[in-house]
Amino acid sequence: MSVKTFEYATRTNGPLSLDLHHSGGGKRPLVIYLYGGGFEKGNREQVLKDPLIKHLCDNGFAVAVPDYRLNTNETDIPAEIAAQVNQIATRAQRNGLKMAQKLYGVRLYTACEDISEALQFCKSNSDKMKLNDGKIGMIGVSAGGLAGNALCYPPGGQWSHFNRPDVMVSLAAPIVHAWRLRAQGIPLWVIHGKRDRILPVADSLSAQEVAQSINAQQITIDMPVDAPHIGIIKYIMEKDHKKGLSWAESISAFLSQNQQT
Numbered sequence: 001m002s003v004k005t006f007e008y009a010t011r012t013n014g015p016l017s018l019d020l021h022h023s024g025g026g027k028r029p030l031v032i033y034l035y036g037g038g039f040e041k042g043n044r045e046q047v048l049k050d051p052l053i054k055h056l057c058d059n060g061f062a063v064a065v066p067d068y069r070l071n072t073n074e075t076d077i078p079a080e081i082a083a084q085v086n087q088i089a090t091r092a093q094r095n096g097l098k099m100a101q102k103l104y105g106v107r108l109y110t111a112c113e114d115i116s117e118a119l120q121f122c123k124s125n126s127d128k129m130k131l132n133d134g135k136i137g138m139i140g141v142s143a144g145g146l147a148g149n150a151l152c153y154p155p156g157g158q159w160s161h162f163n164r165p166d167v168m169v170s171l172a173a174p175i176v177h178a179w180r181l182r183a184q185g186i187p188l189w190v191i192h193g194k195r196d197r198i199l200p201v202a203d204s205l206s207a208q209e210v211a212q213s214i215n216a217q218q219i220t221i222d223m224p225v226d227a228p229h230i231g232i233i234k235y236i237m238e239k240d241h242k243k244g245l246s247w248a249e250s251i252s253a254f255l256s257q258n259q260q261t
Helices: 051-058 079-094 106-124 143-152 157-161 201-213 232-238 247-259
Strands: 002-011 014-022 030-034 062-066 137-141 167-171 188-191 219-222 240-242
Touching: 002 106, 014 051, 014 106, 030 051, 030 106, 030 143, 051 062, 051 232, 051 247, 062 106, 079 106, 079 157, 106 143, 106 157, 137 143, 137 247, 143 167, 143 188, 167 232, 167 247, 188 247, 201 219, 232 247, 240 247
Parallel strands: 030 062, 030 137, 137 167, 167 188, 188 219
Antiparallel strands: 002 014, 014 062
């Protein structure tokens, strides 16, 4: 498996790049992998040896890992957009969201902005990157999952202009804007364990209730009793989702099924 780096955007503090993990040969369906870190830390290099990325490549996918801006604040975006983002964050809080507010304000918005641009870059350069022209999958871990979920079901306003994946798997991350869920929409699988001590599983329970109330059958929210936050990748690689089938194998099947054209 080779890893190639591409610069996909430029921001005021420098360029943003992504690593493409590719097994070689012909074109592959793409999965964009979003690392976690609370929008405060993390980079694409920390997941170079991530076993889930290797598993996906071994199962016929190419995996792009983009860096995105961290520790942003209101001065990093136009004032009118910052006001809009804060208004949406207030609505989420009033709807009962229990996670720390710093995780669903400006930092979430700028991460989504960057990831959207990385997605578009991969679409526009699919030939050079040896990617299929079909549907694009996404996996997000922790903060990366929050961003991916927000791209799938954006809260409106400027967020609605962002590019969206065609299928999403969210690991240890609730849906922030649960009121935006629809009966028909992007297939989304949230795996958020009840042993999570960082992001409240109560937020995923609330989103599950919304999804069920509107009969959003394309949204699945699993809350395994023994799944942690730290170590969620190890958990899905080693634990069985169904008898004889690991969570990782089920994730690959879910992505493959929903990326078929």
